[in-house]
Amino acid sequence: xxxxxxxxxxxxxxxxxxxxxxxxxxxxxxxxxxxxxxxxxxxxxxxxxxxxxxxxxxxxxxxxxxxxxxxxxxxxxxxxxxxxxxxxxxxxxxxxxxxxxxxxxxxxxxxxxxxxxxxxxxxxxxxxxxxxxxxxxxxxxxx
Amino acid sequence: xxxxxxxxxxxxxxxxxxxxxxxxxxxxxxxxxxxxxxxxxxxxxxxxxxxxxxxxxxxxxxxxxxxxxxxxxxxxxxxxxxxxxxxxxxxxxxxxxxxxxxxxxxxxxxxxxxxxxxxxxxxxxxxxxxxxxxxxxxxxxxx
Numbered sequence: 001x002x003x004x005x006x007x008x009x010x011x012x013x014x015x016x017x018x019x020x021x022x023x024x025x026x027x028x029x030x031x032x033x034x035x036x037x038x039x040x041x042x043x044x045x046x047x048x049x050x051x052x053x054x055x056x057x058x059x060x061x062x063x064x065x066x067x068x069x070x071x072x073x074x075x076x077x078x079x080x081x082x083x084x085x086x087x088x089x090x091x092x093x094x095x096x097x098x099x100x101x102x103x104x105x106x107x108x109x110x111x112x113x114x115x116x117x118x119x120x121x122x123x124x125x126x127x128x129x130x131x132x133x134x135x136x137x138x139x140x141x142x143x
Numbered sequence: 144x145x146x147x148x149x150x151x152x153x154x155x156x157x158x159x160x161x162x163x164x165x166x167x168x169x170x171x172x173x174x175x176x177x178x179x180x181x182x183x184x185x186x187x188x189x190x191x192x193x194x195x196x197x198x199x200x201x202x203x204x205x206x207x208x209x210x211x212x213x214x215x216x217x218x219x220x221x222x223x224x225x226x227x228x229x230x231x232x233x234x235x236x237x238x239x240x241x242x243x244x245x246x247x248x249x250x251x252x253x254x255x256x257x258x259x260x261x262x263x264x265x266x267x268x269x270x271x272x273x274x275x276x277x278x279x280x281x282x283x284x285x286x
Binding site: 009010011012013014015047049050051052053054060061063065067071074075087088089090091092093097098099101103128130131132133134 | 155157192195196197208214233241246274275277
């Protein structure tokens with residue numbers, strides 16, 4: 001195993017940005033199934049080649065960097081409900097965690113150049129996009 | 144939408160490291176269902192509080208930073224098979240992509256202090272861990 005001291009810093013590149021009607025944390029739903037509005041993924045021109053196989057109707061996983069989350073939180077009340085016991089953040093979907101990476105399963109509903117419209121994305125306007133992956137069940141080894 | 148110029152750099156913190164018998168890319172299986180050996184997640188002491196709700200038997204999603212992948216690749220032959228047409232990396236699970244984030248569904252089989260043994264993790268020894276999340280189906284809104 002390599003020593004930590006040998007590690008290069010982990011620098012993530014923005015590959016796109018979310019355009020969403022959600023502009024503050026109070027209006028953002030806590031889970032994607034709670035009335036998330038349509039949003040657009042607006043990708044950087046230099047990575048478009050990597051998206052060339054994605055079509056309207058596809059379901060994909062979008063990874064975001066939840067840049068307005070707190071990174072110093074290790075325990076939370078589930079769903080913000082203080083009547084519930086504190087839980088470790090790694091057992092929750094809380095955006096507040098050491099690396100506030102959002103994982104979102106969305107459906108692409110339209111493609112317009114570098115703009116991809118999606119259903120079921122619950123992040124704030126301006127949130128950086130850092131990766132897109134196919135949905136892959138454990139038993140499907142293609143792609 | 145905020146302008147790109149206003150963005151802070153995205154700096155990801157290592158929260159742990161994978162210990163695995165896989166030491167080179169040639170021996171690493173391409174998908175988790177292809178004979179991935181057992182591995183250990185070794186977490187940094189300062190984030191352990193965030194893991195306190197995780198028990199042996201739990202299935203979780205582990206996010207890694209695939210630090211030996213290439214970041215300048217936007218198209219690949221699926222599963223490295225050059226007889227197949229090139230595909231955009233964002234439609235594939237290729238580790239080679241602008242941000243080489245690995246997404247792994249694993250089962251925790253043992254917990255020993257800050258060491259968590261897992262089944263079905265196919266990454267190289269020394270790979271940084273950047274997040275852990277619960278497996279959450281779209282229709283379950285708890286946690």
